Each structure stands twice: as structure tokens, then as C-alpha cells.
Amino acid sequence: MNVEYLKAKQTVDRRSYHEHTRKEFLAHLPENPNIFEAGAGTGVMARRLANWQVSKGSYVGVDQFEPAIEYAREQGNKNNTEPGQPNQFEMEFHAADALDFNAIKQIADVPFDAVIAQQFMDLVDISEAMNVFEQLTKQGGLIYLPLTFDGVSIFRPGHPADIDILSAYHKSMDDNVGQHSQTGRLLIDELTQRSGRLLSVGGSDAVIHPVDNSYSGKEKQVIDQILEYIERSVSSDDVSARDDWVQTRREQLSAGDLTYISHRYDILYESS
Template sequence: MTSKSEFLEAKTTVDDRAVNRRIRDRFLAALRERADRSDGPVRVLELGAGVGSMISRFAAWDGTPDSVRYRAVDVDPDVIAVARDRVPRHLMDRGYEITRDDTAFREDAAAQRDATTRRGDRFVATTAERTGDPDRLEISLEVADLREVSAEADAVIASALLDLVDLECVLPRIRSLLADGGLLYAPCTYAGATGFAPAHPLDDRIERLYHRHMDEVREQPGSSRAGLDLLAAAPAFDYEVLDAGGADWVVRPMTVGENGRGDPSGGTNGEYPAMEATFLRGLLETIDGALADFPADVLDPADRKRWVEARRTQVERGECSMIAHHLDVLMRA
């Protein structure tokens, strides 16, 4: 069974490829504009930060503001524990110098008042010379629920999160945390399509039931059409949609030319990049668990088992490809 932390780490490279560059660049340009009008660091709040992949991604992007105060929160203490170890290592690999400093956020009185701050960790990442990365990145990793967060932010990042929440509850709460003209950047918001190759006779039925489970069965809120729902709901909650674009997950086995190994005549070597086989296994576990909630008169357990086992076998053989449709959305309060 794939743990939550393992799944989140495994999908890092999938998310890296999926990022819509146009939306990202517009987000960073808007952050720089805010930095130019501010005397202090740009304040970024990430909700549902998981194992910290977005922090590392943000630090690697060209065009970020010189000074950023990045507050990352998640309700799960286990994933924050992984992030505490993982994020500093990744930043050091990029050439940052890491300093553990509990006073780094002393100017942010609201953050200091949050009791959840004491359940996390703080450190400062600095670079000696300007490379396009932030010169100074003050990072706070915290165990917190959205309802517990009170500090104002110039931007909120909600990556792969808004398809797992009730938008009517969460959008106004995020709006209350944003400074005037603040940004909501919501990359990797699910938008209603998951497909596998090679084709299987049960594919269409499995996808329909997987989406039905998201919309009607699971206890967790959210929607299989969350990306489109977000665009439709934004005006009602006083957001202006600045831009939106596709950000699809695409996972497939590498060819020989992509990793430089194997028979020079070409073909497929049956290996997935990085930890992406683990990602596919975890995704299949999620789909299998969702399908198992349906009674036999809706989905025969034998059909479910046949489809899942076929996909698992293909993954182990390096024969399975997958695509899932997401939207990256940028909005302004």
C-alpha cells in the first residue's frame, strides 16, 4: 500500500511537467509587481502543502521576487514531518544556504499568534548571488487547518487542493486572508478526465464511476469538475480570473533515447521516470478504493478486479500510460 507521503513524493515530477508555463509566468510577474510596491518580503501562503514539493518548485523558478516569506500549512502532521527534512535538502541541492531561525518571522505578528506555528518549523534559505531564484526565502512549515490561519498574504497557493474542498466554503475563507489585490494561484485543479492506455473494454465505465464517487459517494467534499467549477464560482466570491490553462498529468514509460540506455535500435525500455511507477500504483489504489464503494449491482467486483489487475500488470511491465486533465487557474481578489 502506497502511503500518502510516498504518493506525494512520487507525483512531484508529474506535477513538474504539468505546470502551465504561461499561468506560472503571469503569477510570478504579478508577485514581482507586488514586491516593487512593498518595503518587506512578499508574503506567500500555501494551503495543503503536503511534502513541500511546491516550495522546492517555487524556489527553482526564474523570475521570483528577491525576498519571499513563504508559509506552508497542511492538516497532516506526517506530511509536514517529511517536508521538514525534504525541503531544506532540495534547496541546498540548488545552492541555497539554510539557516534554522525561529526569529525569522518575528515581524509577522499574526503568524506568531497562531498556535499552530509552534507545531512546525522555520528556516531561512539564502543565495549569494542573484540567479533568478529568490535571494532570501523565509520558510515556515506548519500543521494547521485553514480555519486556524489568520495572517494576511499577498498570494495564496492551492496546488491540487481545490478539487478536494467545498468551494463555497473555502473561496471566501481564502479571500479573507488575501491583501487587497492579492492572488490565488490554483495549479493542478482536476477538470474531469482520467484515461489510460492501452485501451481496456471497461475504461469508460470505470472513469464514469470514479467521477461519480468524487461527486456523490465519498465523504470528502470536492468535485470531478472542480477546475470548471472554480472558474464559474470566482465572480460570486469577488475574484477576478486573470488566466487559466491546461495542466495535464501525463505519465508514460521512457524510450531508450530518453534515458540513454538500452538497445540503440530503439523501442521501449519499460521504465518510468523517477518515482512515477509508484505514483501510478498509488493512483490505481485510489481508484480501486473508490470503485469498491459501489454495490455489486452497479459494478461487479469481478469487473473491478479485472480492470485494476490488468492496469497493475501493465505498470509492472512498463506498458501503461496515463493522462489526467487539470487546470492551472490564477485569480485576483
């Protein structure tokens, strides 16, 4: 993971949000919300909230990746010092473990009106994370979980080794303790069994498709990083065609012929 990759995928994520779930989240926010984000990365969600007309309130974002937090602080300072723009939505960023409740209490006023965890839940134990998030939210508070991966990765055009490669790639996620490649559907099950309300679920697939053999913005870099993840995660001992698959995909990417799709969910939950 690196800051340039996080920046490159912003355009992909921006167009992927499930609109009904996003609107439900905004509709349920109070007028001056205090918001916490787990895995804040480069702080893009804080800036998106401002673009979504969340113009008052406060935001605290945490991430353990310090270079991303440093970048988030720089961008937050720029956005808050634009001439003619009153600063009524306060942002702060901290390098911290988002699932360490005691650490969060040291840096922010708990509880929050809303917790956001974007592209985060597939990296952690979902039950543990939800226990912490419910501690962090007020009664009736919101837990917004957009762009949560759900176990389907697609590359087009097809390749004979696709099934073996992508199955091994997803298995590498499952082999990490507390993580699961099918987090989206498991999260729906988890939240249905909890005492709060599952307010909305919708698809938010990432789709990167070239037009006239060219990719939008820096989205070619996103696919390149995904291919690197797969190459690192899948051994040629496990899938003999790995090297051919990777080489073919990189050639297709260079030629502007490769499409990538990742299946994801946006989920909105109300704490009890």
C-alpha cells in the same frame, strides 16, 4: 495518501504547469511577497518558488497531514542551510486546517500577497475555500490554483470496462460532501461570478507514459497509487468487471505498457 507518493509525483507535476499562468503569477507578485499555501504537503511548492526566482519574502505552508509537514520542515531546513546561499526567502510549515481562518491568524501575519492551493480545490467545497482565501489575501492579492483536477482520467491502452470503471471512480469523488470530480470547470464558473479578476486559465494535464517499457523516476509508483485509489473506490458490485480491469492494468503497469493521463487546470485569480 503517503509521503512517498507525494514525493514520487513531483516530477510529473514539475513538467505539467501551464507556463503562461505560471509566468502571470510570478509577474504579479510584489518584490518581497508573503505567501500562504493551503495543502502544502511535502513543501515542494515552497522549494519550487525558490527555483522560480522568488528569492525574497516569506512563505507559510499548512497541511493537516503531519508526516508531510515534518518532511517539509526537514527539507526546508536543508535548503536554508546550504553554504553560500543567503536565506532571504523564509519558509515555515504548520500542521493546521487551511480553511480555519482563525487558526491561520494565530500562526501567521494576515493578509498575504498571495495564496497558493495546489491540487487542493477538488478536496474541499470551492465556495467555502474561496471565501477563506479572499479573507487571507490583500486587496489585489493573488490566488493561484495549479494542477486542479477536472473530471477526466484516461488509461491507455483501452479496456472494455474503462467507461464504467472511471465513471464510478469519479462518482465516488462526487459522493463526498463538498467535493466534485469536475472541480476545474466549476471553479472557473465560481471565479467568474466573484468580484475579482480571473487573470489566467490553462491546461496542466498530468501525463505518465513509459519509454522503452520503463517509467521516469518514481512515476510508476504514482500510477500504482492511482490504481489503488480506484480499486478502493469502485465496488465489484457496481462494476462487475472491476477485478479484471484492475488486474489487467497492474499487469500492463508491470510490463511498462500503461499510460495514464489526468486532466487538470492551472487557475490564477486576483482578489478585489
